[in-house]
Amino acid sequence: MTILIKNAKIVDPANKLKIYGDILIANGVIEKVGADIVCDADRVINADGMTAMPGLVDMHVHLRDPGQEYKEDIITGCEAAACGGVTCLAAMPNTSPTSDNVEIIQYILNKAQSANSRVYPVAAITKGLKGEELTDFAELKKTGVIAFTDDGRPVESASVMRNALFLAQKVGSLILSHSEDLTLAGGIMNEGVVSQNLVVKATPNAAEDVAVAREIALSASTSCPMHICHVSSKNALKLIRTAKNDGVQVTCETGPHYFTFTDEQLYKRDADFRMNPPLRAEEDRQELLKAIADGTIDAIATDHAPHSPEDKADFEKAPNGVVGMQTSLSASYTALVKSNLISMDRLVELMCLNPAKILKLPYGTLSVGAPADMVLFDENAEWVVRTEELAGKSHNTPFKNMKLYGKVVATVCRGEIVFDSLK
Ligand SMILES: [Zn+2]
Numbered sequence: 001m002t003i004l005i006k007n008a009k010i011v012d013p014a015n016k017l018k019i020y021g022d023i024l025i026a027n028g029v030i031e032k033v034g035a036d037i038v039c040d041a042d043r044v045i046n047a048d049g050m051t052a053m054p055g056l057v058d059m060h061v062h063l064r065d066p067g068q069e070y071k072e073d074i075i076t077g078c079e080a081a082a083c084g085g086v087t088c089l090a091a092m093p094n095t096s097p098t099s100d101n102v103e104i105i106q107y108i109l110n111k112a113q114s115a116n117s118r119v120y121p122v123a124a125i126t127k128g129l130k131g132e133e134l135t136d137f138a139e140l141k142k143t144g145v146i147a148f149t150d151d152g153r154p155v156e157s158a159s160v161m162r163n164a165l166f167l168a169q170k171v172g173s174l175i176l177s178h179s180e181d182l183t184l185a186g187g188i189m190n191e192g193v194v195s196q197n198l199v200v201k202a203t204p205n206a207a208e209d210v211a212v213a214r215e216i217a218l219s220a221s222t223s224c225p226m227h228i229c230h231v232s233s234k235n236a237l238k239l240i241r242t243a244k245n246d247g248v249q250v251t252c253e254t255g256p257h258y259f260t261f262t263d264e265q266l267y268k269r270d271a272d273f274r275m276n277p278p279l280r281a282e283e284d285r286q287e288l289l290k291a292i293a294d295g296t297i298d299a300i301a302t303d304h305a306p307h308s309p310e311d312k313a314d315f316e317k318a319p320n321g322v323v324g325m326q327t328s329l330s331a332s333y334t335a336l337v338k339s340n341l342i343s344m345d346r347l348v349e350l351m352c353l354n355p356a357k358i359l360k361l362p363y364g365t366l367s368v369g370a371p372a373d374m375v376l377f378d379e380n381a382e383w384v385v386r387t388e389e390l391a392g393k394s395h396n397t398p399f400k401n402m403k404l405y406g407k408v409v410a411t412v413c414r415g416e417i418v419f420d421s422l423k
Contacts, residue, residue: 029372053352054365198269202278233277237296275322375410383404
């Protein structure tokens with residue numbers, strides 16, 4: 001299929017490009033970028049007033065498949081991805097059974113072939129996420145795994161994590177760390193004034209800070225790169241900032257819910273505001289905004305974690321996690337660009353270019369010859385998040401009923417239109 005996009009505001013920080021112009025897509029790649037492209041395309045889109053940007057690379061997604069397909073599956077998860085402009089995602093291994101062997105990875109890759117987004121499986125660091133025996137990194141990498149993590153759980157043994165770092169480097173892959181000290185964790189929300197008022201068991205920031213400090217020490221002492229998932233705490237950010245200044249090869253991500261909300265939301269006693277790590281205090285949120293602006297935070301990822309309404313019914317007993325792929329671009333645009341904290345270029349770096357670089361994937365750019373994964377985004381749109389209108393099987397979003405600015409109007413993945421609200 002050939003697609004000609006006319007008169008778009010093109011934002012492509014990889015090429016330092018910010019122009020008004022046309023994009024021609026053919027044979028699954030970006031064929032041409034420039035002014036006044038003339039071509040007899042299968043589809044011509046007048047993108048006057050719209051922003052054309054690379055597709056989002058979401059490096060932290062739980063697709064629940066295999067094992068919990070009542071919450072989400074690979075196909076429905078990728079439908080939600082396409083609606084949110086996510087054209088490439090990293091699928092976390094806490095499936096059932098665990099994605100710790102070649103057969104499960106092949107199952108995911110096969111099923112994802114017909115999905116609306118590219119799916120890159122992340123394999124478990126340890127067999128069964130038990131924190132003991134390392135998986136077969138070399139075989140898994142050969143099968144198509146792009147990184148390793150025990151996400152959902154930390155690797156408790158520093159020694160096991162150290163060995164994992166060496167092995168990941170040896171096979172040319174990356175460790176993604178779920179940084180949490182379990183001896184300090186176990187609460188249902190952030191420890192602070194709100195948890196005291198609600199009289200519920202809470203987890204202090206230190207559970208994250210202690211674990212992030214250990215990961216930095218391991219990365220520094222081995223000279224192996226490490227990526228820290230879902231950073232939410234003020235002091236963890238300060239540790240990461242210092243480590244980066246010292247030349248430690250550490251990168252990190254945060255999620256839109258952390259820089260949009262605080263633990264005050266928990267007064268609603270609604271489990272759709274519960275995730276791990278938890279929503280923190282306003283001073284943590286402010287530090288996140290600062291770290292996004294100064295470059296300490298490399299990427300925005302959703303930690304998309306679908307749960308059914310039944311699973312989320314009880315505020316205190318519900319599992320952690322929120323969905324996010326369909327709202328991440330609008331929520332980030334609202335909190336960061338609309339508020340004039342960062343530019344649209346920087347947002348594209350955070351959501352497209354940097355995650356692709358961290359995972360060594362050829363996306364996040366509109367370079368001529370690059371895979372044709374892109375989004376048309378209407379920066380002037382306003383919309384209210386209605387859960388009944390969201391794609392995917394589960395709609396446990398903290399952004400429900402919230403007014404957001406900017407909306408994805410079309411998504412192209414592998415050169416095909418996978419989401420289209422223009423017709
Ligand atoms: Zn995690």
